[in-house]
Each structure stands twice: as C-alpha cells, then as structure tokens.
Amino acid sequence: MPGKYGVTPQGFIPIRLDELVERMHDGLSTGLCVNTRNNPQSRLNVWLTNFADRVAELWEVGQEVYNSMYPSSAEGVSLDHACEFGGSARTDDRRTYYPISCTGLDKTELPIGQVRLSSDTVPQRGLLNFSPGIISLTACNWLRVRLAGAPLHPANYSVTINGIVYRPPETAQALEIEILEGLRDAIGPDVFICYVSEGRLIIESEGQENGLSVVLSSTLTTTEINSTINFGTEDFGDIPLPFGTITQISKGVTGLISVTNQAQRIAGSIRQMDDELRLSYAERIFIRSRTMLESINSAVLTAQGVRSCRAYQNDTNIWVLHRPPHTVEAVVDGEFDDYEAALQILGSKAAGIQTCHCRGLDKNDPYINPETGIDTSLYPEDRAVEVVVLGENNEDIIVRFSRPIDLICDITVAVSLSSEPLAVNAFDLIKDTIRAEMSTQKPGQDVRPQAWLASLYKNVTGIADFDIRISTDSLADVRFITGLGYNFRAVAGSVEVVEAG
Secondary structure, X not given: OOOOOEEEOOEEEOOOHHHHHHHHHHHHHXXXXXXXXXXXXXXXXXHHHHHHHHHHHHHHXXXXXXXXXXXXXXXXXXXXXXXXXXXXXXXXXXXXXXXXXXXXXXXXXXXXXXXXXXXXXXOOOEEEOOOXXXXXXXXXXXXXXXXXXXXXXXXXXXXXXXXEEEOOOOOOOOOHHHHHHHHHHHHOOOOOEEEEEOOEEEEEOOOOOOOEXXXXXXXXXXXXXXXXXXXXXXXXXXXXXXXXXXXXXXXXXXXXXXXXXXXXXXXXXXXXXXXXXXXXXXXXXXXXXXXXXXXXXXXXXXXXXXXXXXXXXXXXXOOEOOEOOOEEEEEEEEOOOHHHHHHHHHHHOOOOXXXXXXXXXXXXXXXXXXXXXXXXXXXXXXXXXXXXXXXXXXXXXXXXXXXXXXXXXXXXXXXXXXOOOOOOOHHHHHHHHHHHHHOOOOOOOOOOXXXXXXXXXXXXXXXXXXXXXXXXXXOOOOOOOOOOOXXXXXXXXXXXXXXXX
C-alpha cells in the first residue's frame, strides 16, 4: 500500500505492530506455501513477533524525528532546535535588574558580588552587583561641593560639567558663600539643577542617569556623590519592588553611604516551558521578515522584559494622527531597558525612515494636527521615549518610541438570576473574573466583553444572563476602547455588579 504509511500528505503515519506481524506472515505464507498463522505458539510466530516489535520501534523513532522538526509538535531540546530555524530561542532564567542610586564618596568602587542590598518589603528580597561599579565624578546624578580649604580669590575656583568650564565672577569676595553662589549663578538653572544649601553647592542632572561628568579644581572637593549602578536580584524571575524600597545595605564597602531605587526595573523571567516557547515563537517568527513592521515587532520582543510590541508607520507626505510623514512608531510594553529596545528598533527599521512617538518628534514640543484637531499634548510626556543611540559611524541617533497609555475603563455588570442557587460570593467572583480577563489586554487590542462570558458562566453559578456596559472618561476622542487607540492599553478601573431590575 504505497503512500499509506511514512511521510504522507496527512503527516507521518507509522505502521502498527499488529500490521507488521500480519505483513510478515503474508510474505512467509506465500513463500513457504504454508499458513504460518496456524500455531500462535510456534517458534516461527515467536520469532516474527519479536522481530516485528523491533521494526515497530524504528517506525516510532521515525515518527518522533519527524515531529521534532516542527515547533507545534517538538518538545524539550528538539523544540529549541526547531525554533532556531525561525531565529527564536527559549528564554532562560533571568534576574530582575534595578538601577540603584548609590550615594557615597568619590571613587568608591563596588567589586562584583561584594555589595549586597536588601529591600524593606515582606518578603525581603536580596540584590547583588553582578557587574563592577564605581561612584565617580565622571558619571554621576548629583554631587555636593564644598571648598577644600580657606577661601581664596574666586579665580582659583572652577567647575567643569560635561566639558564646559564654569567660574565665579572675579568681582566676588573671597568668602565661601560668595564663591559657591558665584559658581551657582555661572552654571545657571537652564541645563542643570543647581543651588546652595547648608554651605554646600548641589549640582543635579535632569533626566538622564549618570548624566554629569564633572571635573573640580583642586580648591574644591565633594562631600557626597550619587551614581546609578545596576544590581540584580538573587532570585530569578520578574520581582517587582516599589520605588524607594531597596534601602538596606546588608553587605557594603567603605565609602558607600546609602542606596535607593528610583528608576524602572528591567524585568526578569523564569525559563520558558514548551507551551510558552511555542507562543513566543509565533510572535517572533517575523524577526527575519522582509516587512519592516513585522521585523521591528519581532526584534523588540527579544529584549529582556518586553511583554508586547506593535509597530505602525505613516508612509504618506502628511501628518496622520500624531505621526509625522515617513515615520514609524513602536508601542512597547513591559519593564525593560529603553536603550536595548531602541537598539532593536534602529537595527530593524528601514534606512531613511525616522522614528516617532505619541508626541510626534519632540515630546517637549507638542503638535496639533490642523485637519483632525488631535493634540499630542494630550498624551503624557513620560509615555514618549527618546533615546540617543550611537550609530555605526559614532554619530548620535535619536530613537523614539512610545510606552502604552493606560485607558481606565469603568465596568458595570447587570445580572439576571437563574433558578439555581446563587453563590454567597458571586459578585466578588464576577469582579475577579473580569479583572483577570482585563489583565491580559495588550496595547491596541479591542475590549470584547463577549469573550468574558465563557469564564463568567464557568466561575459563577446561579446567573442566567450578564449585561456588561463599559465607559471611560479618558481621552474621549479615542474610538470606544478600540479603533484609533493604538497607543492605549485598556485596564479595569471600577467594576460594579448590580441585579437587573
């Protein structure tokens, strides 16, 4: 029966043991002119059965080899190998990394693994520095400056910030307060936050981490410097901790005074199971695509901590919504490193195409579309991300992308009771079920209450009918929680359950 077994249009079909035994008996009976099936206890039948069993095992091995070539049917290491053909790989155990603001003395070194921090949460979480760090004037967030000795003539004092030299006016008197205030006025508030307090000149960077590179004259010194150093959790997985809760130094080094977390974490992960790998493979399959948007989506998803990415383009010569002509916008969700996501976008977009975010090309200069009236200032400034990436020729390239904007949805559920007994906590079950369904929403996805009904009827007994109404007061110009809301992620606000009157 050619074509019935082996690799067929229906897939791989193996021959069963009983069919193999029958085929062998047919061949022997024809060749020997004797019915070899007469005595099941004969030596010949025992030999045939054992031999057929080994052949059947080979068919099973062939079927396993065939199945191991496809992500939908492969398992374990075979699944890893199958996914490599699509440019995907299993996500291994990853730690959650926190940028920690470390305050200490200048040139305080933090060798790998020599500093352990703890959170003041319950349960307590430990963090280690898995890469070396240093608290230094050359890369810091803020510093406190004082005179190194008795006041001298103002010409002896200077502060160099990011290559620009600042000096107090020569008309200032040789007094400590006048020298510090003269430096404050020379630096000015336009680029840096600069003020004098308790006999100290405080200089702070605005925005970028470790955005200050400072050189002081020998007549000035520092009392405290704050630099950002990355620490990773001791445990693997996504471990969220609120801002300002990593404050304890369990094991420190000389010169380290205090620590705190004030920046977004880079989420970790647990090694993917086979089912999770298959789902992520389907999302990242276009990493080698010739279509720019699909390539951007797949590339950004490889960055640690990214949960979802949706890219959109404006290939026209006019503004469309908040997107300038010939630009691409990626809406990226998760807890990730902005620079890593920007690198993936830059490497995947076509040459000559600019990147934009929800506020256009400059988050500080909102744009009003004269045709649609859409005002980009309606989008929160912190949702528009601008990252400076170093190009192939060492040039600075600004990569822009958006973080999703939470669209708070108020949900009202009117229920009609059935003849079955109603659970005591039925209303709480309804609320928990809806919140669980809403937690799976990704940016740009339509909110479909109809999809919740299966879970609601399964989890809550005694209900005959659900009437679900959704409303939102946030950005009324967004089509009803769908449509043009590419930058929005719908999240459950209040959930109210009432009996239908």
